Amino acid sequence: MPSITRRRSAKLGRPTSAEADVLAATQRLLAGGATFTELGVQQICTEAGVARSTFYSHFRDKTDLLLRLAGRLMATSFDVTSAWQPAAGVEGLEEAFLQVIQVYRRHAAVRRALAEVATYDSAVRDYFTAELHQFTDWTIKILRAEQEAGRTPAGLDPVSATRIIVTGGERALTDQVTSADPASDPAFARELAHTWWHGVYRRPGT
Amino acid sequence: MPSITRRRSAKLGRPTSAEADVLAATQRLLAGGATFTELGVQQICTEAGVARSTFYSHFRDKTDLLLRLAGRLMATSFDVTSAWQPAAGVEGLEEAFLQVIQVYRRHAAVRRALAEVATYDSAVRDYFTAELHQFTDWTIKILRAEQEAGRTPAGLDPVSATRIIVTGGERALTDQVTSADPASDPAFARELAHTWWHGVYRRPGT
DNA sequence: GTAATTTCCGGACGCGATGTCCGGACGTTG
DNA sequence: CAACGTCCGGACATCGCGTCCGGAAATTAC
Numbered sequence: 001m002p003s004i005t006r007r008r009s010a011k012l013g014r015p016t017s018a019e020a021d022v023l024a025a026t027q028r029l030l031a032g033g034a035t036f037t038e039l040g041v042q043q044i045c046t047e048a049g050v051a052r053s054t055f056y057s058h059f060r061d062k063t064d065l066l067l068r069l070a071g072r073l074m075a076t077s078f079d080v081t082s083a084w085q086p087a088a089g090v091e092g093l094e095e096a097f098l099q100v101i102q103v104y105r106r107h108a109a110v111r112r113a114l115a116e117v118a119t120y121d122s123a124v125r126d127y128f129t130a131e132l133h134q135f136t137d138w139t140i141k142i143l144r145a146e147q148e149a150g151r152t153p154a155g156l157d158p159v160s161a162t163r164i165i166v167t168g169g170e171r172a173l174t175d176q177v178t179s180a181d182p183a184s185d186p187a188f189a190r191e192l193a194h195t196w197w198h199g200v201y202r203r204p205g206t
Numbered sequence: 207m208p209s210i211t212r213r214r215s216a217k218l219g220r221p222t223s224a225e226a227d228v229l230a231a232t233q234r235l236l237a238g239g240a241t242f243t244e245l246g247v248q249q250i251c252t253e254a255g256v257a258r259s260t261f262y263s264h265f266r267d268k269t270d271l272l273l274r275l276a277g278r279l280m281a282t283s284f285d286v287t288s289a290w291q292p293a294a295g296v297e298g299l300e301e302a303f304l305q306v307i308q309v310y311r312r313h314a315a316v317r318r319a320l321a322e323v324a325t326y327d328s329a330v331r332d333y334f335t336a337e338l339h340q341f342t343d344w345t346i347k348i349l350r351a352e353q354e355a356g357r358t359p360a361g362l363d364p365v366s367a368t369r370i371i372v373t374g375g376e377r378a379l380t381d382q383v384t385s386a387d388p389a390s391d392p393a394f395a396r397e398l399a400h401t402w403w404h405g406v407y408r409r410p411g412t
Numbered sequence: 413g414t415a416a417t418t419t420c421c422g423g424a425c426g427c428g429a430t431g432t433c434c435g436g437a438c439g440t441t442g
Numbered sequence: 443c444a445a446c447g448t449c450c451g452g453a454c455a456t457c458g459c460g461t462c463c464g465g466a467a468a469t470t471a472c
Contacts (some may be wrong), residue, residue: 005423018419031448035326038326040459041458041460042459044339047211051421052422052423053420053463056461060460061460115325116326119241119321120241127406131400153237153289156400157397159390159393160382160393160394160398168370168371168375169413171376172377173375184365184366187363187365188363188369190363191367191370192370195405196401197405198409199400199405200401203400206405247430247431248429258451259432259450262430262431262432267430267431
């Protein structure tokens with residue numbers, strides 16, 4: 001157990017701790033197109049210029065590394081999204097999505113790895129769904145409030161609609177960021193905003 | 207090279223070839239909640255009552271097994287979806303989605319495995335995206351035709367909208383099937399249909 | 413200065429899973 | 443009976459993971 005009074009790394013001349021090197025190297029490899037699953041610990045350590053045994057003195061395993069890499073990813077994108085309110089209208093929604101896309105693009109590699117491992121690792125999946133839960137709860141609440149105010153049709157099912165918005169939207173965003181030209185981002189943001197707006201929040205009729 | 211004149215398996219009384227046993231066992235284990243990645247060859251063989259060496263005389267590797275398991279999955283759901291035309295209206299779309307959900311529920315296990323492995327195995331990913339391409343092309347074509355006819359706003363970007371519909375919709379469907387109560391299927395189908403209808407196909411204004 | 417402590421290296425180890433190979437048992441086919 | 447195809451059972455090399463330990467190097471405390 002390290003003492004708290006003692007600085008972790010008093011001297012700054014040193015090439016920063018091995019931990020940071022590993023984090024950076026992983027992000028680099030991921031950004032280079034590698035898949036987290038097919039990425040070996042040895043490979044990461046070689047890229048980081050660190051001994052393999054050192055890796056395990058900083059991370060319990062590869063999953064631990066990924067989770068720590070994930071960090072405050074979701075938190076930031078949640079802040080951006082939840083800043084929007086229906087009162088801001090479809091233009092405001094479009095603007096919000098454009099910002100979300102920027103955030104997604106910045107962390108595309110880690111986000112992709114997260115979605116990847118979440119499909120077969122329960123620990124990562126739990127983390128992922130827990131983070132998505134923020135969005136789900138928030139969206140359901142907003143929809144119910146809009147229904148109360150009579151701006152969203154009462155016949156709409158908030159739970160199903162939210163599943164479409166959050167789950168489907170998250171996937172579409174990830175897809176846009178990982179395999180579409182950034183030049184098409186504005187058009188995509190506009191489509192997403194208008195689809196949710198006219199398809200859900202201001203769905204006409206009935 | 208086996209002779210063509212000679213029947214592969216003349217006698218039908220035999221307990222069907224080991225290959226079928228492996229396919230069935232895998233589907234069973236998958237349906238039981240197992241993850242394809244964490245599923246070992248030994249485990250599959252034990253469940254199938256087959257020697258491990260026999261597995262490799264029928265399948266090149268686990269990926270080969272999955273691809274063969276995938277078979278005509280996508281084909282059937284494409285047939286169901288593409289049977290719908292905008293002329294059938296939102297009610298027709300709702301009905302089509304309800305049928306798609308049935309198909310998804312039937313093959314949920316394999317579909318989940320497919321989506322899982324597609325995230326890190328390029329061979330499976332290629333297969334998956336190739337199959338999704340059918341839907342993408344079809345949807346873009348429909349949207350363009352609707353714009354020509356003036357029923358869908360001309361300002362809509364067919365490519366971005368299709369990305370939302372196909373990619374996002376596929377994910378929302380998978381989510382509904384894997385983690386929601388079947389009783390909520392009709393409500394979900396209704397929401398999906400209305401969202402795409404009013405949000406895209408018959409988006410109001412401009 | 414020296415000693416103690418932290419951090420990292422380098423390599424060993426056991427483990428489990430993958431994919432290959434082969435000898436032999438069994439039933440079918442001609 | 444003999445040839446053939448299918449399957450079993452186990453041996454084998456290989457790889458990646460996670461653990462462990464002895465020692466080098468640098469930093470800190472005294």
